[in-house]
Amino acid sequence: xxLHPRSLRKRLPFASSITTPSRSRSSxxxxxxxxxxxxxxxxxxxxxxxxxxxxxGAWLWNQESRxxxxxxxxxxxxxxxxxxxxxGSNYLQIVERMKLLPTRSRIHVEQVxxxxxxxxxxxxxxxxxxxxxxxxxxxxxNPKLITIGAHSTNHPILANCTSEELIHEIVDCGPLxxxxxxxxxxFFCYPNGDFNxxxxxxxxxxxxxxxxxxxxxxxxxxxSAGVPEEKIHAN
Numbered sequence: 554x555x556l557h558p559r560s561l562r563k564r565l566p567f568a569s570s571i572t573t574p575s576r577s578r579s580s581x582x583x584x585x586x587x588x589x590x591x592x593x594x595x596x597x598x599x600x601x602x603x604x605x606x607x608x609x610g611a612w613l614w615n616q617e618s619r620x621x622x623x624x625x626x627x628x629x630x631x632x633x634x635x636x637x638x639x640x641g642s643n644y645l646q647i648v649e650r651m652k653l654l655p656t657r658s659r660i661h662v663e664q665v666x667x668x669x670x671x672x673x674x675x676x677x678x679x680x681x682x683x684x685x686x687x688x689x690x691x692x693x694x695n696p697k698l699i700t701i702g703a704h705s706t707n708h709p710i711l712a713n714c715t716s717e718e719l720i721h722e723i724v725d726c727g728p729l730x731x732x733x734x735x736x737x738x739x740f741f742c743y744p745n746g747d748f749n750x751x752x753x754x755x756x757x758x759x760x761x762x763x764x765x766x767x768x769x770x771x772x773x774x775x776x777s778a779g780v781p782e783e784k785i786h787a788n
Contacts, residue, residue, distance in 0.1 A: 601704035601742040604729040612683045613708050619648050620679055621670040633669050656709045656718055688733045702740035703727045710745055711752045723755040
Protein backbone atom coordinates (compact mmCIF):
# COMPACT_ATOMS: atom_id res chain seq x y z
CA UNK A 554 0.00 0.00 0.00
CA UNK A 555 1.27 3.45 -0.77
CA LEU A 556 -0.28 6.63 0.56
CA HIS A 557 -0.92 9.84 -1.30
CA PRO A 558 1.16 12.17 0.93
CA ARG A 559 -0.42 15.50 -0.03
CA SER A 560 -3.92 14.36 0.86
CA LEU A 561 -2.69 12.65 4.00
CA ARG A 562 -0.68 15.56 5.39
CA LYS A 563 -3.77 17.76 5.34
CA ARG A 564 -5.45 15.42 7.81
CA LEU A 565 -2.73 13.60 9.75
CA PRO A 566 -0.05 15.45 11.71
CA PHE A 567 2.05 12.27 11.83
CA ALA A 568 2.02 11.71 8.07
CA SER A 569 5.77 12.14 7.80
CA SER A 570 6.28 9.11 10.04
CA ILE A 571 3.98 6.79 8.10
CA THR A 572 5.78 4.20 6.00
CA THR A 573 4.60 3.03 2.60
CA PRO A 574 4.54 -0.79 2.57
CA SER A 575 3.69 -2.47 -0.72
CA ARG A 576 0.84 -4.47 0.74
CA SER A 577 -1.73 -4.29 3.52
CA ARG A 578 -0.27 -5.98 6.58
CA SER A 579 -3.56 -7.19 7.95
CA SER A 580 -4.90 -10.64 8.60
CA UNK A 581 -7.70 -11.99 6.39
CA UNK A 582 -9.40 -12.97 9.66
CA UNK A 583 -9.45 -9.40 11.03
CA UNK A 584 -10.18 -5.91 9.77
CA UNK A 585 -7.33 -4.53 7.65
CA UNK A 586 -4.82 -2.57 9.69
CA UNK A 587 -4.36 0.39 7.39
CA UNK A 588 -7.77 0.71 5.78
CA UNK A 589 -9.65 1.89 8.90
CA UNK A 590 -7.12 4.71 9.30
CA UNK A 591 -7.44 5.77 5.68
CA UNK A 592 -11.21 5.59 5.93
CA UNK A 593 -11.33 7.58 9.17
CA UNK A 594 -9.32 10.46 7.70
CA UNK A 595 -10.70 10.14 4.18
CA UNK A 596 -7.14 9.62 2.95
CA UNK A 597 -6.70 7.93 -0.46
CA UNK A 598 -4.20 5.15 -0.98
CA UNK A 599 -3.19 2.35 -3.31
CA UNK A 600 -3.11 -1.33 -2.36
CA UNK A 601 -0.66 -3.29 -4.52
CA UNK A 602 -1.62 -6.96 -4.69
CA UNK A 603 0.20 -10.25 -5.33
CA UNK A 604 -2.71 -12.44 -6.49
CA UNK A 605 -0.78 -15.70 -6.37
CA UNK A 606 -0.04 -15.18 -2.69
CA UNK A 607 -3.62 -14.18 -1.92
CA UNK A 608 -4.90 -17.31 -3.67
CA UNK A 609 -2.62 -19.53 -1.58
CA GLY A 610 -2.99 -17.60 1.67
CA ALA A 611 0.80 -17.31 1.70
CA TRP A 612 3.18 -14.72 3.09
CA LEU A 613 5.76 -12.90 1.04
CA TRP A 614 8.59 -15.41 0.63
CA ASN A 615 11.17 -13.19 2.35
CA GLN A 616 8.94 -12.67 5.39
CA GLU A 617 8.35 -16.40 5.82
CA SER A 618 12.03 -17.26 5.34
CA ARG A 619 13.09 -14.52 7.74
CA UNK A 620 10.65 -15.70 10.42
CA UNK A 621 11.67 -19.34 10.10
CA UNK A 622 15.40 -18.59 10.18
CA UNK A 623 15.02 -16.27 13.16
CA UNK A 624 13.19 -19.05 15.03
CA UNK A 625 16.10 -21.48 14.60
CA UNK A 626 18.70 -21.95 17.33
CA UNK A 627 22.13 -20.55 16.53
CA UNK A 628 23.73 -23.97 16.10
CA UNK A 629 21.07 -25.20 13.71
CA UNK A 630 21.18 -21.91 11.81
CA UNK A 631 24.95 -22.20 11.41
CA UNK A 632 24.60 -25.75 10.10
CA UNK A 633 21.95 -24.64 7.62
CA UNK A 634 24.10 -21.71 6.47
CA UNK A 635 27.00 -24.12 6.00
CA UNK A 636 24.85 -26.41 3.86
CA UNK A 637 23.85 -23.43 1.72
CA UNK A 638 27.43 -22.37 1.12
CA UNK A 639 27.57 -19.83 3.96
CA UNK A 640 25.38 -17.10 2.42
CA GLY A 641 25.68 -15.10 5.65
CA SER A 642 26.37 -15.28 9.35
CA ASN A 643 22.83 -14.43 10.46
CA TYR A 644 19.27 -14.89 9.24
CA LEU A 645 19.00 -11.41 7.74
CA GLN A 646 22.09 -11.89 5.61
CA ILE A 647 20.81 -15.24 4.39
CA VAL A 648 17.56 -13.67 3.18
CA GLU A 649 19.41 -10.82 1.50
CA ARG A 650 21.62 -13.32 -0.32
CA MET A 651 18.51 -15.23 -1.41
CA LYS A 652 17.33 -12.08 -3.19
CA LEU A 653 20.29 -12.43 -5.56
CA LEU A 654 19.42 -15.96 -6.68
CA PRO A 655 17.55 -16.94 -9.84
CA THR A 656 13.90 -17.57 -9.00
CA ARG A 657 14.06 -21.37 -9.16
CA SER A 658 17.18 -21.48 -7.00
CA ARG A 659 15.61 -19.16 -4.45
CA ILE A 660 12.45 -21.30 -4.32
CA HIS A 661 14.67 -24.34 -3.70
CA VAL A 662 16.36 -22.60 -0.76
CA GLU A 663 12.94 -21.65 0.62
CA GLN A 664 12.02 -25.33 0.69
CA VAL A 665 15.32 -26.23 2.35
CA UNK A 666 14.48 -23.72 5.09
CA UNK A 667 10.96 -25.17 5.48
CA UNK A 668 12.37 -28.69 5.72
CA UNK A 669 14.75 -27.49 8.45
CA UNK A 670 11.94 -25.88 10.47
CA UNK A 671 9.00 -28.34 10.41
CA UNK A 672 7.89 -27.39 13.94
CA UNK A 673 7.87 -23.64 13.36
CA UNK A 674 4.51 -21.94 13.79
CA UNK A 675 3.89 -18.21 13.38
CA UNK A 676 3.01 -16.19 16.44
CA UNK A 677 -0.18 -14.17 16.51
CA UNK A 678 1.87 -10.99 16.14
CA UNK A 679 3.57 -12.43 13.06
CA UNK A 680 0.22 -13.37 11.55
CA UNK A 681 -1.10 -9.85 12.04
CA UNK A 682 2.06 -8.39 10.52
CA UNK A 683 2.37 -10.74 7.54
CA UNK A 684 -0.97 -12.31 6.61
CA UNK A 685 -2.34 -10.77 3.43
CA UNK A 686 -5.88 -9.50 2.99
CA UNK A 687 -8.29 -12.00 1.46
CA UNK A 688 -10.16 -11.31 -1.76
CA UNK A 689 -13.38 -10.87 0.23
CA UNK A 690 -11.73 -8.24 2.44
CA UNK A 691 -10.48 -6.38 -0.62
CA UNK A 692 -13.89 -6.39 -2.28
CA UNK A 693 -15.37 -4.16 0.43
CA UNK A 694 -12.68 -1.47 0.17
CA ASN A 695 -14.13 1.92 -0.72
CA PRO A 696 -13.21 2.47 -4.39
CA LYS A 697 -13.33 6.24 -3.88
CA LEU A 698 -10.42 5.94 -1.45
CA ILE A 699 -8.53 2.83 -2.50
CA THR A 700 -6.94 2.24 -5.87
CA ILE A 701 -5.94 -1.33 -6.68
CA GLY A 702 -2.52 -1.96 -8.20
CA ALA A 703 -0.39 -4.95 -9.20
CA HIS A 704 2.72 -6.04 -7.28
CA SER A 705 3.63 -9.14 -9.35
CA THR A 706 1.88 -12.48 -9.10
CA ASN A 707 4.14 -14.09 -6.48
CA HIS A 708 6.54 -11.31 -5.37
CA PRO A 709 9.82 -12.58 -6.84
CA ILE A 710 12.83 -10.37 -7.47
CA LEU A 711 11.88 -9.49 -11.04
CA ALA A 712 15.43 -8.70 -12.13
CA ASN A 713 16.26 -12.38 -11.48
CA CYS A 714 13.37 -13.75 -13.56
CA THR A 715 13.44 -15.22 -17.05
CA SER A 716 11.27 -13.76 -19.82
CA GLU A 717 8.78 -16.59 -19.36
CA GLU A 718 8.60 -15.94 -15.63
CA LEU A 719 8.13 -12.21 -16.23
CA ILE A 720 5.09 -12.86 -18.39
CA HIS A 721 3.44 -14.67 -15.49
CA GLU A 722 4.62 -12.23 -12.83
CA ILE A 723 3.92 -8.96 -14.67
CA VAL A 724 1.65 -9.45 -17.67
CA ASP A 725 -0.67 -11.99 -16.03
CA CYS A 726 -0.78 -10.22 -12.66
CA GLY A 727 -3.24 -7.45 -13.54
CA PRO A 728 -5.81 -9.73 -15.21
CA LEU A 729 -5.66 -12.14 -12.26
CA UNK A 730 -6.55 -9.29 -9.90
CA UNK A 731 -9.26 -7.97 -12.22
CA UNK A 732 -10.81 -11.44 -12.36
CA UNK A 733 -11.38 -11.40 -8.60
CA UNK A 734 -12.13 -7.73 -7.94
CA UNK A 735 -13.76 -6.73 -11.24
CA UNK A 736 -11.78 -3.48 -11.21
CA UNK A 737 -9.21 -2.17 -13.69
CA UNK A 738 -5.57 -2.48 -12.66
CA UNK A 739 -3.49 0.28 -14.25
CA PHE A 740 -0.55 0.62 -11.86
CA PHE A 741 2.39 -1.58 -10.90
CA CYS A 742 4.81 -1.59 -7.97
CA TYR A 743 8.20 -3.31 -8.34
CA PRO A 744 8.84 -5.91 -5.59
CA ASN A 745 11.85 -4.91 -3.51
CA GLY A 746 12.24 -1.88 -5.79
CA ASP A 747 14.29 -3.99 -8.23
CA PHE A 748 14.04 -3.95 -12.02
CA ASN A 749 16.10 -3.99 -15.20
CA UNK A 750 15.41 -2.94 -18.82
CA UNK A 751 13.65 -6.21 -19.65
CA UNK A 752 11.40 -5.90 -16.61
CA UNK A 753 10.42 -2.33 -17.42
CA UNK A 754 9.58 -3.24 -21.02
CA UNK A 755 7.03 -5.76 -19.78
CA UNK A 756 5.65 -3.21 -17.31
CA UNK A 757 5.33 -0.49 -19.95
CA UNK A 758 3.30 -2.80 -22.17
CA UNK A 759 0.95 -3.85 -19.37
CA UNK A 760 0.37 -0.82 -17.12
CA UNK A 761 -0.08 2.94 -17.34
CA UNK A 762 2.48 3.75 -14.65
CA UNK A 763 4.71 2.12 -12.05
CA UNK A 764 6.44 2.93 -8.80
CA UNK A 765 8.80 1.53 -6.19
CA UNK A 766 8.20 0.98 -2.48
CA UNK A 767 11.17 2.98 -1.20
CA UNK A 768 9.82 6.35 -2.30
CA UNK A 769 11.86 8.25 0.30
CA UNK A 770 15.04 7.10 -1.46
CA UNK A 771 13.94 8.30 -4.87
CA UNK A 772 16.04 11.30 -5.86
CA UNK A 773 15.00 11.74 -9.48
CA UNK A 774 11.87 11.90 -11.59
CA UNK A 775 10.33 8.62 -12.74
CA UNK A 776 9.21 7.74 -16.23
CA SER A 777 5.79 6.17 -16.79
CA ALA A 778 7.27 2.72 -16.12
CA GLY A 779 8.70 3.84 -12.81
CA VAL A 780 12.24 3.96 -14.16
CA PRO A 781 14.38 6.78 -12.79
CA GLU A 782 15.62 9.16 -15.44
CA GLU A 783 18.97 9.33 -13.67
CA LYS A 784 19.52 7.28 -10.53
CA ILE A 785 17.80 5.69 -7.56
CA HIS A 786 19.53 5.73 -4.18
CA ALA A 787 18.33 2.61 -2.40
CA ASN A 788 19.33 1.36 1.03
